[in-house]
Amino acid sequence: MKRDADFRTRQALADLARVPGAGIIADPWTVAFGVDTRPADLWASLAAIVQLVMEAESPDPALGDLWWLHRKAVAAAPAPIRAALMNGVGHLRTLELIDLADAPAATDLITTPLGKLAPALVLLARRMTRDERDHVACADYGCDSKRHRAALEALLDDPAVAYPEGEYWFPAEVVELVSHVPGQPGHVPCLAIVLLDALRTGDRQGNAEFRLQQQCADIAALAPQTRDTLFAAFRHLYESDPVWSPAVPAPFTLPWAASA
Numbered sequence: 001m002k003r004d005a006d007f008r009t010r011q012a013l014a015d016l017a018r019v020p021g022a023g024i025i026a027d028p029w030t031v032a033f034g035v036d037t038r039p040a041d042l043w044a045s046l047a048a049i050v051q052l053v054m055e056a057e058s059p060d061p062a063l064g065d066l067w068w069l070h071r072k073a074v075a076a077a078p079a080p081i082r083a084a085l086m087n088g089v090g091h092l093r094t095l096e097l098i099d100l101a102d103a104p105a106a107t108d109l110i111t112t113p114l115g116k117l118a119p120a121l122v123l124l125a126r127r128m129t130r131d132e133r134d135h136v137a138c139a140d141y142g143c144d145s146k147r148h149r150a151a152l153e154a155l156l157d158d159p160a161v162a163y164p165e166g167e168y169w170f171p172a173e174v175v176e177l178v179s180h181v182p183g184q185p186g187h188v189p190c191l192a193i194v195l196l197d198a199l200r201t202g203d204r205q206g207n208a209e210f211r212l213q214q215q216c217a218d219i220a221a222l223a224p225q226t227r228d229t230l231f232a233a234f235r236h237l238y239e240s241d242p243v244w245s246p247a248v249p250a251p252f253t254l255p256w257a258a259s260a
Contacts, residue, residue, distance in 0.1 A: 007245045011238060012091045013054060014253035015084035019047035028052075032066050042073055043081050050088040059097045067100065075108055080256050083111040083239060094242065109239045112232045114199060118160070120229045121199075124192035125161045132186035139174040148174045161196055172197075179211060182218035188226060191215075195233040203237055209246040216252050228257035 016022060021044030025031055028045035037045070046066065053060055067089060074085045086104040093100050107113075128136070133156075137149035151170035155161060163172060179190035191211065198208035212219075212234050219230050235254045237244045 006250075007248065008091055008238075008242075009054065009095075010250065011253050012084075012088045013051060015080075015256065016047045016051040016054075016088050018256045019044055019081050019084055022047035022051065029062070032070070039073060039077070042070060043077050043085065046070065046074065046085055047081075047088070050085065050092060053097055054088065054092060054095070057095070057097065059092075059099070061099070063092075064099050067098070079111050083109055084256075087239060090242075106240070111235055111239060114236065117229075117232055117236055118196060118199065121192045121196050121233060122159075122161045124226065124229060125189045125196065126156055128156065128186050128189035132189065135185040136174050136178050136190060137171070139177040144170070155193070161193060162200065163197060176207065180214070182215055188222065188230075191219075191230065192233075195230065199233060199236060202241055203244060208234060208237055209244060212246045213248055216248050220255075231255055231257045 021040065025041070025045050025048055028048040031037055031041055031045040032049060049060075049063060049066065053063055074082060076082075077085065086108040089098060089100070090104045090109060092098040093103055133149065133152055137152055138145045140148070148171045151167075152175070155163065155171060155175075175190045175193050178184055178186050179194045181187060194207050194211065198205075203209055219227060221227075222230070231254055235257070238254060
């Protein structure tokens with residue numbers, strides 16, 4: 001359980017620190033309780049306060065009052081700021097460092113909605129070239145390569161790039177094998193397929209969690225648009241599942257990547 005708490009606390013603190021101005025407001029409590037505080041200063045002050053409470057591991061009753069006073073303003077913030085604040089408060093609630101009757105709404109925790117994220121992953125999957133498709137189909141030591149190749153073509157032709165109901169071995173076996181090896185032909189498209197499936201299933205098999213654990217540095221080194229799309233998918237899993245918690249090496253956290 002400590003591993004889970006460490007990742008989620010580290011991620012929440014990193015996101016709060018990314019809110020513009022969060023680290024430069026001298027007296028965030030005064031700013032947050034101010035009558036005519038500008039929205040940007042309000043978000044920064046709240047981020048600083050949530051960060052302080054989380055780092056101190058000591059509850060402050062005034063934070064609950066602030067939260068109910070400004071919850072609508074937080075919900076209206078730009079998506080990354082809204083998600084950072086909502087996830088920060090949600091994590092405080094999990095840690096029993098804030099007394100709230102209700103958790104933040106699930107939709108308020110999400111930076112990039114699935115409806116925007118999935119099409120970007122589909123595009124990544126369909127970038128698989130003919131040669132890469134041949135390589136992927138033979139990834140299981142060449143076993144059943146023709147059947148894997150036909151199933152791979154059918155999968156990539158599917159509008160949602162979704163595995164057929166009840167059929168996972170063809171071509172999931174070879175897709176997953178290639179997605180494990182950064183730099184291998186077809187790696188990024190296969191990783192996109194794995195992430196699409198994980199987002200649809202809540203990563204119940206832990207495939208996305210395991211790949212982030214093993215490949216965080218490799219993914220970070222990809223071209224910016226590809227990197228941001230993949231990290232946005234991992235972030236969606238973090239924001240949508242309160243127990244999704246890969247054992248990534250410190251100090252790595254999911255970046256505040258541009259929306260897909």
